[in-house]
Amino acid sequence: MAHQIPADGTLLPLMEEFYTIQGEGFNTGKAAYFIRLGGCDVGCHWCDVKESWDAELHPLTLSDDIVAKADTFPGKAVVITGGEPLIYNLDYLTQKLRERKILTFIETSGAYPLSGEWDWICLSPKKFKAPRPDITPFANELKVIVFNKSDFEWAEKYAETVSENCKLYLQPEWSRSKEITPLIIDYVMANPKWEISLQTHKFLNIP
Secondary structure, three states: OHHHOOOOOOEEEEEEEEEEEOOOOOOOOOEEEEEEEOOOOOOOOOOOOHHHOOHHHOOEEEHHHHHHHHOOOOOOEEEEEOOOHHHOOOHHHHHHHHHOOOEEEEEEOOOOOOOOOOOEEEEOOEOOEOOOOOOHHHOOEEEEEEOOOHHHHHHHHHHOOOOOOOEEEEEEOHHHHHHHHHHHHHHHHHOOOEEEOOOHHHHHOOO
């Protein structure tokens, strides 16, 4: 249960960990070690890892053990994802990763306070639980999942809240990609500050 997770972040509910190729966004194509933490209350109906929502289903794991395992792989970059990883204090985990010269990336909805030291913050805001305004200026990458036409206007709202150096991505929701991708192509051609992100790992058939 969430209240048993120590506030210092030395134990975290680990759903899965795997070494793969980053499939989407700015770092597409790069080798990375993914650490997926359990626990999320954002509740996206199209979430493809709904089994991550309940933190109690996933074993509390020593952050030191997570770091040691990550360090055994040649790609020295870790992506912390979820679930919603910022439910937890990630200061300890990222400090230990950086001590081993491992780059730290996070994928977050921004719905919780920012913790941890990050080389790259991918903010993927969700309508179901909006990002905190104190997080959006720190995003290196804004990645908006487009499920229907109204999401373009919503994406522009958050583009106004990030820094001018933040990369802007529109990504078709996988189950609706056939309908949505042509709309994104037209939108990006008309609004070239945006770029297209595709879930290339699904085309490559890797995790």
